[in-house]
Amino acid sequence: MFKRLLVQLLIIVCLLLLGLTTQLYAKEQRHLVVLNWTEYLAPELIEKFETEFNIKVIQVYFTSEENRTEKLLENNGYGYDIIVSSAIDIGRYVKRGWLKSLNEEEIPNLKYIDISWRQGYAGAEKYAAPFARGTTGIVYRADLVKEPITSWQQFYQPVPELQGKISMTGDSQDYISMGLKSLGYSANSENLEQLKHVEHLLLSQKKHLRSHEYISVEADSAIVKGDVVASMIYNSDALMVKEHNENLTFVLPKEGGGLWIDSFVISAYAKNYASACDFLNFFNRPKNAALQSMYSYSAPANVEAVKLLPADFIDNPVIYPTAAELKNSEFYLPLSPQGQRQRNAIAARVLR
Amino acid sequence: MKLSIKLPLLLLPITALSLTLVGYVCYSKLNQNAEDKTFKHATALQSQIISHLDSTIATACANASLFADYQTVRYFLLAADENARYDLMQRPLQKSLIDIQKAYPEYYEIRLILPDGFEDIRIVNRDIDNVTENEATRSSFRQLDVDKDINKHFAINPDNGELAYYLYKKIDLIDINTGDFSVKPKFYGYLSLTLDTSQLRKMLEENPIGTSGGIFLTDHYGNAIITPSHMEWANDKKLVAEFQAETVGHKRFHKLDLNGKSYYHTRDQVSNNILIHTLVSEDEILKASQSMGSVVLNTTVTMLLLSLTIILYLLRVQVLTPLKNLQLAFIRIGEGDELVQVPVTSNDEIGELNKHLNQMSLELKKSNDKILNMAFCDNLTQLPNRFMFHKNLKRAMKLALMDGTQLALFFIDLDNFKRINDTMGHQTGDELLREVAKRLASNLRGNDYIGRISTENETNHLARLGGDEFTLILQDLDSHKDVIPLAERIIESISLPYSFAGQDHYIGASIGIAVYPGDGDNTEDLIKHADLAMYQAKANGKGNYHFYSAEISNLAIQRNKLEQRLRKAIKDGAFELNYQPIVDCQNLNTRSLEALIRWKDNELGLVSPGIFIPIAEDTGLIHEIGAWVIDAACKQLKAWQDSGAKDISVAVNVSGKQLEKPEFFEQIRNSIRHSGIKAGTFYVELTESAIIQGKPEVLETLRKLRNMKVMVALDDFGTGYSSLSYLKNLPIDILKIDRSFCQQLEEKNNNILLSAIITMAQALNLKVIAEGIEEQEQFDFLKQSGCDMLQGYMFCQPQTIKECTKRLRDEKHITG
Structure with missing residues (x-):
């Protein structure tokens, strides 16, 4: 009897030990995969989150919006917990079934987010946790350009001093839309004539481009070195790279720029849903949101965070352009399939 | 026909034929080679193109299959709706297709075509506008076989109007969105690759065969697919018809006639509906060989000319000229x-x-x-003979005429040779002649005369004419006097004794010398004149030389005339005999009469026997004359004897020549018998020379004469060489001392000699008659010396028969 009890006890101990080690091992393996732009989330916040929640954050970077979609398509949306996405793609991802809707109970800090931001795109409101807002404009080297750049037209039809020294983003959405704007059309135009027009413009500009890759914001960036004197850029990146050279000047062209909102979304296939919720909750703590905002020079969606931002941040016209400046700027809107197809074809021809 | 014509005529066709044959063989071989080479080249090119095409197509098929299997393609085609398709799927798909195209730029159009023909994605790497996105409007699309995994064909790309190779990879998928994998895959569209054919065209363009020929592609019906620009002419309906008739895969070119021109054609299959053709005009293929052919022709002609020239030259040098030389040589030998x-x-x-x-x-x-x-040489002495002498003389005279020099001709005649030859025999005579030749030759080697004797052979200048006659030609003389020392030396050397069989013999030489020019214009004259001069020398006393002069010639003419007249005289009996009394020394009574011939010619007048007797001797007339003299003398003696002069004898001079003749004795005997004279009253007088040789026949004749009581007197004793001791062996009765002894009694102790002779002769029982007594002293001396008889003008000159008869009557020999 006793003996039998002993054996049972041993087995229990063994099982317990086994369970413990398994649990310990599992705890060590915990990680959160974030699909993200480079140099976007403030490293100190990531560290803080990791410490606080005892989880490893693994960041997978994409180089452009399209690149993100490609990466997601590779595994049909699998492999990531959190995705940083622009507003327009969220709806598409949702349709594809790649995203999980956000539960405010699980992420209580969502309440700090300006509701109007969340409702900006149809079909995205339940999935997106917007955290940054910005514009798409031009950064140029005031010291290397004789004539200040004020328009897309200057950028798309570069004068000789700019030829060969301008850099474009790799996103067809950006360069086609801004191209349309430089021609005075809407960024979301589906007009075939206008599209043909812009294709022609892009093809003629192409020979003057130094690169079709989004410019780096690091110290070794081509624009810092002066190899490039003007580039299409997101305003936040412009300010980040400006840390390396004071002469860098961001301009929201007079034709108007692009408007964008970046959001966190949780993958439908997230392995670590709870931690993903923790991550979103953590980044929406007003203080963290403010830190993130200041790190990335982008206007926060977190209403409480805005209150924490210093006055010079709020007053920075690059981050907070005036209504007049934004007058001609546009958000990218979903297009009809054929419209999108046309743009894709243009992109294919331009990029080939 | 001559060899120089015959051989080339023979060689020309052979050479031409063989060279032409070689040329023809080369030409046809070249043609064959050119065709083979072109065929090889063409088939190699074809297979290169086929393999290029095959591998391109195979690679494209494999690639199309690979690309069609891309996840982006699947996502794109399986997208739930158009939004998803174009918003999300298209860009990544485009990017992967662009990447593909960057790796395979030859797929210059990569398309994704939906089953209904909608060209959903089109990636091009060049600026080609898309004519339509609806492929369903194109027949080539409608003709695609939906059951085929891959459709492929050449077609004109309507977008750019260029020929392209199209490849449609059919994409069948199972829609995973349905979650049901058991359903059959559904046809979702085509992944189409459009292949650039410019590479292929380039290959065709860059590989023309000749200038207009080359390779082109057609479909199975002969419709042109790719024709290089230089071969547009090959798109010919007729050609197509020809192709159809042909089987594929020749080992050789197939010959076609198009528009009257010849073409070589071959073809092969690329894939099931593509044919590759090689078409070359025959002219092109054969152009090289034809130009080569003309080179061969030129070379052949050149070689022909060259080899003919060489052959003819060699023929001339190696055969004809040597033959000609040979021929000339034969002719020369023949001549x-x-x-x-x-x-x-x-x-x-x-x-x-x-x-x-x-x-x-x-x-x-x-x-x-x-x-x-043998012909030109004297066998005995090895000297040139008469013939050669004539030749040499002729040449020497020519030379002398040219050089303006003189030459002298010696005519050498041996004195006394005949006697030695007669007494000692021919062998000795021959020996003697050889020795004489030697001495003459050795004398010529002395240089004591001016003139060139012999640079070649002195015997050319010496010659033996025959018998004891020698000649010598002396050239390059300045003066005829230059030869005198040589003449003297020859005479001297010849007169030295000759010793044969322990016995010494003596002969002499008389030399007649004629000088050219001057003494004759031709060889005949010159020889004749030298001969005459020699006679003159002899006449002047033997052992002498004499230059020819015109007088001698005159003498000769006279002598000739004399001879003629002499013959006439014999015929006419124009001779008469005179008699000179020989008187007794004591009483001066006539003892005998010496008959002396007297010839009074009508033209010449009285001719001395001293002149005509030698001629008679030389000519042989002496025998007739001698016979007449003996006969006449005998008759006269008989007349005188009949008149009473019983003790008178008559002497007749007999020449050696007569004595030598065997009939001589018979002749005398007959004359004596017929005349009926008293025996012992007739005697003959012989000169020393006639008997001195002691020929047995002569001695025998003399003995027979003496037996017949015909006495023998030795005439002219003292002029020859006979010695007194010799006399005793001679069958003589009377010794007649030569008149020169008596007439020169005072000189050289002739008187002593004379008396000694008389004494000696009388001791030998010979009667002695002295001749030539003209003066009293001579008579006195001879009488005192005891000479038996005397003869001379002192007593009586030769007298006619009448006078003699009177004298005999006066001396009472004849009574009445």
């Missing part, structure tokens, strides 16, 4: 050229022939020389 030697330059038959000819000529020359030697 009697003595030694003909042709150079032996080659080792061939002609060389051999030349060698043999040389050998032959040499042999001929040797035997000719032998014959010549």
Whole structure:
């Protein structure tokens, strides 16, 4: 009897030990995969989150919006917990079934987010946790350009001093839309004539481009070195790279720029849903949101965070352009399939 | 026909034929080669193109299959709706297709075509506008076989109007969105690759065969697919028809006739509906060989001319010229050229022939020389003979005429040779002549006369004419007097004794000398004149030389005339005999009468016997004359004896010549018998020379005469060489001392000699008659010396028969 009890006890101990080690091992393996732009989330916040929640954050970077979609398509949306996405793609991802809707109970800090931001795109409101807002404009080297750049037209039809020294983003959405704007059309135009027009413009500009890759914001960036004197850029990146050279000047062209909102979304296939919720909750703590905002020079969606931002941040016209400046700027809107197809074809021809 | 024509005529066609044959064989071989080479080249090109095409197509098929299997393609086609398709799927798909195209730029159009023909994605790497996105409007699309995994064909790309190779990979998918994998895959569209054919075209363009020929592609019906620009002419309906008739895959070119021109064609299958053709015009193929052919032709002609020239040259140098030389050599040999030697330059038959000819000529020359030697040489002395002498003389005279020098001709005649020859025999005579020749020759080697004797052979200048006659030609004289020392030396050397069989013999030489120019214009004259001069020398006393002069010639003419007249005289009996009394020394009574011939010619007048007797002797007339004299003398003696003069005898002079004649004795005997004279009253007078040789026949004749009581007197004793001791062996009765003794009694102790002779003769029981007594002292001396009889003008001159008869009557020999 006793003996039998002993054996049972041993087995229990063994099982317990086994369970413990398994649990310990599992705890060590915990990680959160974030699909993200480079140099976007403030490293100190990531560290803080990791410490606080005892989880490893693994960041997978994409180089452009399209690149993100490609990466997601590779595994049909699998492999990531959190995705940083622009507003327009969220709806598409949702349709594809790649995203999980956000539960405010699980992420209580969502309440700090300006509701109007969340409702900006149809079909995205339940999935997106917007955290940054910005514009798409031009950064140029005031010291290397004789004539200040004020328009897309200057950028798309570069004068000789700019030829060969301008850099474009790799996103067809950006360069086609801004191209349309430089021609005075809407960024979301589906007009075939206008599209043909812009294709022609892009093809003629192409020979003057130094690169079709989004410019780096690091110290070794081509624009810092002066190899490039003007580039299409997101305003936040412009300010980040400006840390390396004071002469860098961001301009929201007079034709108007692009408007964008970046959001966190949780993958439908997230392995670590709870931690993903923790991550979103953590980044929406007003203080963290403010830190993130200041790190990335982008206007926060977190209403409480805005209150924490210093006055010079709020007053920075690059981050907070005036209504007049934004007058001609546009958000990218979903297009009809054929419209999108046309743009894709243009992109294919331009990029080939 | 001559060889120089015959051989080229023979060689020309052979050379021409063989060279032409070689040329033709080369030409046809070249043609064959050109065709083979072109065929090889064409088939190699074809297979290169086929393999290029095959591999391109195979690669494209494999790639199309690979690309069609891309996840982006699947996502794109399986997208739930158009939004998803174009918003999300298209860009990544485009990017992967662009990447593909960057890796395979030859797929210049990569398309994704939906089953209904909608061209959903089109990636091009060049600026080509898309004519339509609805492929369903294109027949080539409608013709695609939906059951085929891959459709492929050449077609004109309507977008750019260029020929392209199209490849449609059919994409069948199972829609995973349905979650049901058991359903059959559904046809979702085509992944289409459009392949650039410019590479292929380039290959065709860059590989023309000739200038207009080359390779092109057609479909199975012969419709042109790719025709290089230089071969547009090949798109010919007729050609297509021809192709259809042909089987694929020849080993050789197939010959076609198009629009009257010849073409070579071959074809092969690329894939099931593509044919690759090679079409070359025959002219092009054969152009090289034809130009080569003309080169061959030119070369052939050149070689022909060259080889003919060389052959003719060699023929001339190696055969004809040597043959000609040989021929000339034969002609020369035939013409009697003595030694003909042709150079032996080659080792061939002609060389051999030349060698043999040389050998032959040499042999001929040797035997000719032998014959010549025999013909031109005196066998005995090895001196040139009369014939050769004439030749040499002729030449020497020519030379002298040219050089303006003089030459002298010696005519040497031996004195007394005949006597030695007669007494000692021919062998000794021959020996003597050889010795004389030697002495003459050795004398010529002395240089004590001015003139060139012999640079070659002195015997050319010396010659023996026959018998004891020698001649000598002396050239390069400045003056005829230059030869005198030589003449004297010859005479002296010849007169030295000759010793044969322990016995010494003496002969002399008389030399007649004629000088050219001057003494004759031709050889005949010169020889004749030298001969005359020699006679003159002899006439002047033997052992002498004499230059020819015109007088001698006159003498000769006279002598000739004399001879003629003499013959006439004999015929006419124009001679008469005179008699000179020989008186007794004591009482001066006539004892005998010496009959002396007297010839009074109508033209010449009285001719002395001293002149005509030698001529008679030389001509042989002496026998007739002598016979007449003996006969006449006998008759006269008989007349006188009948008149009473019983003790008177008559002497007749007999020449040696007469004595030598065997009939002589018979003749005398007959004359004596017929005349009926008293025995012992007739006697003959002989000169010393007639008997001195002691010929047995002569001595026998003399003995027989003496037996017949015909006495023998030795006339002219003292002029010859006979010694007194010799006299005792001679069958003589009377010794007549030569008149020179008596007439020169005072000189050289002649008187002592004379008395000694008389004493000696009387001791030998010979009667002695002295001749030529003209003066009292002579008579006195001779009387005192005891001479038996005397003869001379002192007593009586030769007298006619009448006068003699009177004298005999006066002396009472004749009574009445």
